[in-house]
Amino acid sequence: MRSNGLYFTADALLSLLLLSALLALPAQQQEADWSQLLALQKENDLLKIWAAEGMPFNEVEIISDAQFVFPGSGMKITLDGKEIPLGAETGSAIASEIIFFDSGMQKHTIQLAVYR
Amino acid sequence: MSTTDSGGSRTGGFVFCCDQAIANKRRGARKGFIFSLDLAIALITVLLMLNLALLHFNEEKESLLAGAKKSELQKNALLLADSLVKNNNAENPLLGAAFFDNEKHRVLSNVVQKELLREAQADSFGGWHAQALSLKTKNGAEETFFAEEKQAGKDCVAVERFVIAGTEKALLRVAACEE
Numbered sequence: 001m002r003s004n005g006l007y008f009t010a011d012a013l014l015s016l017l018l019l020s021a022l023l024a025l026p027a028q029q030q031e032a033d034w035s036q037l038l039a040l041q042k043e044n045d046l047l048k049i050w051a052a053e054g055m056p057f058n059e060v061e062i063i064s065d066a067q068f069v070f071p072g073s074g075m076k077i078t079l080d081g082k083e084i085p086l087g088a089e090t091g092s093a094i095a096s097e098i099i100f101f102d103s104g105m106q107k108h109t110i111q112l113a114v115y116r
Numbered sequence: 117m118s119t120t121d122s123g124g125s126r127t128g129g130f131v132f133c134c135d136q137a138i139a140n141k142r143r144g145a146r147k148g149f150i151f152s153l154d155l156a157i158a159l160i161t162v163l164l165m166l167n168l169a170l171l172h173f174n175e176e177k178e179s180l181l182a183g184a185k186k187s188e189l190q191k192n193a194l195l196l197a198d199s200l201v202k203n204n205n206a207e208n209p210l211l212g213a214a215f216f217d218n219e220k221h222r223v224l225s226n227v228v229q230k231e232l233l234r235e236a237q238a239d240s241f242g243g244w245h246a247q248a249l250s251l252k253t254k255n256g257a258e259e260t261f262f263a264e265e266k267q268a269g270k271d272c273v274a275v276e277r278f279v280i281a282g283t284e285k286a287l288l289r290v291a292a293c294e295e
Contacts (some may be wrong), residue, residue: 058179
């Protein structure tokens with residue numbers, strides 16, 4: 001009976017340890033990541049305005065706009081296939097693309113990728 | 117009746133019987149005492165476990181609630197900024213300050229009218245309100261259209277959008293705070 005009591009207490013202590021270990025695990029928090037959506041919206045703002053400005057591409061102005069909107073971020077701008085890297089291209093990226101036609105119905109593409 | 121003379125407690129059957137009974141009783145009492153103590157310790161342990169679990173779940177609940185509130189505020193701020201740059205609302209310019217092209221009969225997204233922005237006022241939307249609206253141009257000039265005092269202990273979220281204001285490119289910044 002003495003040993004039974006000892007086992008009973010040991011079981012309870014073991015359960016306590018197990019429960020503590022389970023409780024120590026952080027709960028899964030399902031929070032929406034709105035920062036990605038905001039980055040996407042700002043990229044779309046840039047692309048819309050660049051497309052509205054039309055041809056020919058003013059690379060200096062485009063680079064200046066991108067750095068104004070995303071200061072300190074690594075980016076890659078592609079104007080009709082010509083890549084313009086800006087800063088470090090590390091980590092994951094959020095990218096957007098716009099296709100537009102100029103007054104001569106020539107198709108043009110601008111891609112913008114912002115690295116996080 | 118038997119007798120033994122070995123120095124032990126056995127001196128007679130009757131006495132042996134009583135001694136044995138007393139010994140058994142004492143042993144039982146010890147067993148009972150130890151068992152009760154172990155049971156008490158086990159019960160205390162179980163109660164402690166339950167208390168810890170309840171405390172933990174309560175904390176997790178509070179944390180999740182706060183996270184959900186913050187997320188809701190971020191969503192509302194994003195939606196307000198989007199409405200500001202994509203709609204034209206002369207009655208409430210906070211909800212739409214985009215330029216309306218009469219020739220094309222449509223709103224020009226991301227092209228905002230400073231005149232409309234200057235008419236915008238802080239507004240409450242039930243649980244949160246627009247706290248500030250400002251415009252920062254590429255050449256560094258900044259114009260604040262309205263800015264309310266930030267309440268202590270209340271969360272705020274600021275959202276920026278790239279726009280053309282007049283002839284200048286600028287970042288339109290709107291801040292939303294919880295009430």
